[in-house]
Amino acid sequence: MRLTIGVVTALAVLLGGAACSDDTDPAASGDGKVELNVYWWGGDKRAEVTEQALKLYTQRNPNVTFKTHWQGNQGYYDNLATQAAGPDAPDLFQIDDNYLTEYAERNVTLDLNPYVDSGALDLSKLPDSLAKYGQVGGRTMGVAGAENTPAMVYNKTLVQKLGVAEPKVGMSYAELVTWARDITNRTDGEVAGTMDPSADYKALWLWLRAQGKELYNGPELGFTADDLTAWYDIWQNARATGSAPPLSVIKEANGGDVTKQAVATGKAATSFMWSNQLPELQRATKDQLALVAYPGNPKGQWARASMYWSVFRGSRHAEVAVDVIDFLVNDTDAGKILGTERGLSPNTEVRKVLSQSLTDATTRATIEFENSITPKFGPAPAPPPKGHVKVRALLVAAAESVQQGKATPRQAAEDLIRQANAALATT
Structure with missing residues (x-):
């Protein structure tokens, strides 16, 4: 149930690399093209909709392409730590509140506060408690990929x-x-x-x-x-x-x-x-x-992230990775593609648009429940500790x-x- 010794060792190697990298976003090549490595857990349906959303991002930003990896939940965090310690570390990866604090305290995840402050990452359409539930020690270490209650x-x-x-x-x-x-x-x-x-x-x-x-x-x-x-x-x-x-x-x-x-x-x-x-x-x-x-x-109750998107602190393309998160969270077309596979859209406006386009009564009932109960929520606690x-x-x-x-x-x-x-x- 805890990180294995091998995973801890991998994380230590990972942190050594992260410490000597900078968090700016130099182009991967002279022509300005960037390839982002994206990693998540889930099934076939999640892979299908995630890759469709990323393809839409590439259509709008032709210089950015994606190398995607996904697997089942079992063993995901072992493999995440191993990959991150190697030369092909994920720039953008999925994480949940079981491990968000641990990865944040180990300085694996990038603090996104500067991007929120500058407006590059817009969290204004997320319920306040949902946005804050991605904070560890006041630092935004993950952005909700979906809300669940x-x-x-x-x-x-x-x-x-x-x-x-x-x-x-x-x-x-x-x-x-x-x-x-x-x-x-x-x-x-x-x-x-x-x-x-x-x-x-x-x-x-x-x-x-x-x-x-x-x-x-x-x-x-x-x-x-x-x-x-x-x-x-x-x-x-x-x-x-x-x-x-x-x-x-x-x-x-x-x-x-x-x-x-x-x-x-x-x-x-x-x-x-x-x-x-x-x-x-x-x-x-x-x-x-x-x-x-x-x-x-x-x-x-509070608006809870079913899972987060986080950026690897050692990513050479942090600004692009943050922009991808902003797209996945705030773009209506991306929201329609992603649907409710991870949970409800964290963006309340995207959620309303999605609910109007749904024909499935049960999924629509889920969204209506979330929309009705969200205003009654209290403040979010800190994410769980290690x-x-x-x-x-x-x-x-x-x-x-x-x-x-x-x-x-x-x-x-x-x-x-x-x-x-x-x-x-x-x-």
């Missing part, structure tokens, strides 16, 4: 059939558990009212923010064992009263596979997901699904130990605090 997906068809009120923005978790119990009772236990999200770091984070706390306080945890015990108690009660599904269903969904989420398999009336996953969930069921914010004050990936894994293990009855909420919480602090201190 946690959303509770619920079975609208089932809820209406049972005559139960649909969940509302701002309902508390206590209200959700009560609402869920009604669903369970009305279906004679066939469908649980709500998925148990106690292993979902997003749900925990938003629950903490509603109480004025954070998942992290700088490089340390921002919550206590008492906080985590209270969180586990909520869901232990939900399981005990039948509001949440059996352990086998919860365990299956904890793995994150969209096709195994309880709202898609019909085993629960809700699932705690990302809003852009609605179309994929919808394809798995004939019932109509809908979105609502996670329980709690929506000010606890070690976040390990902490996420520990949170899943701790929650599952309670779900399976192997530990009490208090025992699991205290173990998690100890293990997570050790992971953060040694990462």
Whole structure:
């Protein structure tokens, strides 16, 4: 879950090269032509739309061409570090908040503030919290390639059939558990009212923010064992009263596979997901699904980057790479090409244009949800510190130990605090 020794070594070599390069943008050749190396993770569809958008950039800027590389998520960061340490380092690459802080603190990523200040990189059409969520220590180290928001997906068809009120923005978790119990009772236990999200770091984070706390306080945890015990108690009660599904269903969904989420398999009336996953969930069921914010004050939420575009600090073509980011984020034609494959366009104006051109009702519903909830968002926290990936894994293990009855909420919480602090201190 941490960077391997080989990756750390590769990064060290990389930083040695970055330190002696300058961040200006000399032409690659005497004729002014530039080839940018671009690297990302994703599937065939992401590759197709990204390359189409880059071709459009070349059409408008014939002196700039692209050498593209992409792969699946598994092993991406190992390969990124290795490539960056070599002679063919990526000028522009995709990164997420699991590693943004780590790469920023290692000075791998270029500080984009000078370009924002000069107007070369326009972030004015991004929600403020989305723009700031790319900052590490006040430096803009990445620009959101797309926005994504946690959303509770619920079975609208089932809820209406049972005559139960649909969940509302701002309902508390206590209200959700009560609402869920009604669903369970009305279906004679066939469908649980709500998925148990106690292993979902997003749900925990938003629950903490509603109480004025954070998942992290700088490089340390921002919550206590008492906080985590209270969180586990909520869901232990939900399981005990039948509001949440059996352990086998919860365990299956904890793995994150969209096709195994309880709202898609019909085993629960809700699932705690990302809003852009609605179309994929919808394809798995004939019932109509809908979105609502996670329980709690929506000010606890913020516009989150599903992933960022960052520029390698050692790039010889930084100005061009920054201009490409500006194009991918702000150009309407590029936005239409990219669609919602990475999430919703980070540019709210591009998003509106895109929503008007969509024929798919489910994707349109996702955009409408984002547009309606964004004005209610609170300020963004700092991106997670180094070690976040390990902490996420520990949170899943701790929650599952309670779900399976192997530990009490208090025992699991205290173990998690100890293990997570050790992971953060040694990462």
